[in-house]
Amino acid sequence: MKGQGRGLQAYALLYLLFLYAPIILLPLFAFNSGTIIAFPLQGFTTGWFAQMWANATLRTALTNSLIIAVSAAILATCLGIFAARASTRFEFPGKGGMMGFILLPMVLPEIIVAMSLLVVLLGVGVELSILTVILGHVLICMPYAIAILSTAFSSLDRSLEEAAYDLGETRWSAFRLVTLPLVMPGIISSLLISFTISLDEFIIAFFLAGNQPTLPTYIFSQLRFPKQIPMIMALGTVLVALSIVLLTLGEYFRRRGNARMGGNPTGGFL
Amino acid sequence: MAKGLDAQARQGYALIAPPFLYALLILAAPLLTILTYSFLTDGYLEVVRDFTWANYAQVWTDPIVRTVMLRSLVVSALVTLVTVLLAFPVAYYVSFMVRPEKKATWLFLITIPFWTSYLIRVFLWKVILGYNGVINSSLTGLGIIDEPLTFILYNVNSIVITLAHAYAPFAILPIFVALEKIDRSLLEAGRDLGESRAMTFWRVTLPLAMPGVLAAVLIVFIPTIGDYVTPELIGGGKIPMIANLIQVQMLALDNRPLGSALAVTAMAIVALVSIVFLLINRRFLKVRS
Known part of the structure; x- marks a missing residue:
């Protein structure tokens, strides 16, 4: 038994190394003074970060991405609350089908979503902008928001709400005063995950943003120029650090939410 | 009891409506559109409204x-x-x-x-x-x-x-x-x-x-x-x-x-x-x- 466990453990650790290989390399190249992304490393520099900081297009792209990600996160979470509440609290004919349809973007190739939406928007004559990107991002963030929020809503003790009704609260005030605070960790976690997905989403932004840059489309356009790549590595390092912070926060809130409702601590973001 | 079920179903529908309508508008409508387009003819700079199987024929025969x-x-x-x-x-x-x-x-x-x-x-x-x-x-x-x-x-x-x-x-x-x-x-x-x-x-x-x-x-x-x-x-x-x-x-x-x-x-x-x-x-x- 012990031997078998050891072997599996070694394999699992190797697998983690495989998963983390790109992330470990990223900062090495970001602080490397050589202009070519290859070993051996040259010397230490923070020049690429300075270059990144001074880049005006990058700043526009960042602003656009932040506007898109914040809007998409809020809208997807709001819509997600409706769906999660409906699916965990009420029974009605056709529920499975409707929920399945809302969750469909999770498995649909993004290129299909992006292309079909593009064709319709151009057909109707809507001008492409960051607004059209937000439309697409809300659609693809919503299933993830619902997955997280459903967990939060389903571990909710219904008798607490009923107690509130008995104490004279209306349906809305009971929701606001009892349910909402209890699922708040789930909501924060959903906002963070949606924000992260939107910030990193490339395909939809690539097709629907018109001539507005977002962070991923800017990165994609720069990967063609070898001279720009060290700066992109610096940008990547910052982004990775940022996502790790956001995800750790999200995980913290998810666990706290679970602990508050006495749930078990396992389960991931998906 | 039947009435209770109805009320529950109504509430459920009311709640699920916003995300469902959003998915209909942003996902189903575009998917239907490309399904329609796939049977139309490509003209210069615009899509001509003539029904055809030609696109599929081309997709299936092109090496x-x-x-x-x-x-x-x-x-x-x-x-x-x-x-x-x-x-x-x-x-x-x-x-x-x-x-x-x-x-x-x-x-x-x-x-x-x-x-x-x-x-x-x-x-x-x-x-x-x-x-x-x-x-x-x-x-x-x-x-x-x-x-x-x-x-x-x-x-x-x-x-x-x-x-x-x-x-x-x-x-x-x-x-x-x-x-x-x-x-x-x-x-x-x-x-x-x-x-x-x-x-x-x-x-x-x-x-x-x-x-x-x-x-x-x-x-x-x-x-x-x-x-x-x-x-x-x-x-x-x-x-x-x-x-x-x-x-x-x-x-x-x-x-x-x-x-x-x-x-x-x-x-x-x-x-x-x-x-x-x-x-x-x-x-x-x-x-x-």
């Missing part, structure tokens, strides 16, 4: 389309196979060997890389696997090989490795969930009845984990077939997959009916493969219910 479609299917199948095979032992380890209080941390560690910039991860795989890349330069540096390994250079293999990395959590999580649900006393029963550890795994654990494995297969297969970034960055545009072809038809050549026919065909093939796969594995899915 380039056939090559690319076939390549997409083969690459996705390979990615799915590699990802699920690599992921299963990890899911098994976390579910059976890791202490309960540590499980969440393991899952968290597994999902973190997935949330970091996809483009940069793909690009770094090109750096790792490339001609002067991390693997080749360290192996030549150590004197293990003289010439850089060519089987991982900007080809289908490197696309498979990159995608297997990108979709790892999609495979691990469903398998983990299925393994977690297995009643541990069943395994003890298997052992008590004189089965060896390997036989218990083969006859009890694996069949019970199958729904998770099947979910993992579908959840990896479907999105990888539509991947646009990896062939573009790793293959340098020289080994396109179906998404790249759709993009070229839709935007570069501005032939929306043909692009739509390609997209619809791709979706139909994916749906067909998934359904056949589910039917073949009906036996395993019944175990749960």
Whole structure:
């Protein structure tokens, strides 16, 4: 038994190394003074970060991405609350089908979503902008928001709400005063995950943003120029650090939410 | 009682309406539009409203389309196979060997890389696997090989490795969930009845984990077939997959009916493969219910 466990453990650790290989390399190249992304490393520099900081297009792209990600996160979470509440609290004919349809973007190739939406928007004559990107991002963030929020809503003790009704609260005030605070960790976690997905989403932004840059489309356009790549590595390092912070926060809130409702601590973001 | 049900159903519908209508407007309407477009004729700068099967005829007879479609299917199948095979032992380890209080941390560690910039991860795989890349330069540096390994250079293999990395959590999580649900006393029963550890795994654990494995297969297969970034960055545009072809038809050549026919065909093939796969594995899915 012990031997078998050891072997599996070694394999699992190797697998983690495989998963983390790109992330470990990223900062090495970001602080490397050589202009070519290859070993051996040259010397230490923070020049690429300075270059990144001074880049005006990058700043526009960042602003656009932040506007898109914040809007998409809020809208997807709001819509997600409706769906999660409906699916965990009420029974009605056709529920499975409707929920399945809302969750469909999770498995649909993004290129299909992006292309079909593009064709319709151009057909109707809507001008492409960051607004059209937000439309697409809300659609693809919503299933993830619902997955997280459903967990939060389903571990909710219904008798607490009923107690509130008995104490004279209306349906809305009971929701606001009892349910909402209890699922708040789930909501924060959903906002963070949606924000992260939107910030990193490339395909939809690539097709629907018109001539507005977002962070991923800017990165994609720069990967063609070898001279720009060290700066992109610096940008990547910052982004990775940022996502790790956001995800750790999200995980913290998810666990706290679970602990508050006495749930078990396992389960991931998906 | 019937009235109570009605009230409950009404409330349910009222709640689900906003997200459902949003999905109808932003997803169903566009999908129907490309379905319609795929039967229309491409005119100069606009789509002519003449019904035709010509786009589909072209999609099914064009050798380039056939090559690319076939390549997409083969690459996705390979990615799915590699990802699920690599992921299963990890899911098994976390579910059976890791202490309960540590499980969440393991899952968290597994999902973190997935949330970091996809483009940069793909690009770094090109750096790792490339001609002067991390693997080749360290192996030549150590004197293990003289010439850089060519089987991982900007080809289908490197696309498979990159995608297997990108979709790892999609495979691990469903398998983990299925393994977690297995009643541990069943395994003890298997052992008590004189089965060896390997036989218990083969006859009890694996069949019970199958729904998770099947979910993992579908959840990896479907999105990888539509991947646009990896062939573009790793293959340098020289080994396109179906998404790249759709993009070229839709935007570069501005032939929306043909692009739509390609997209619809791709979706139909994916749906067909998934359904056949589910039917073949009906036996395993019944175990749960």
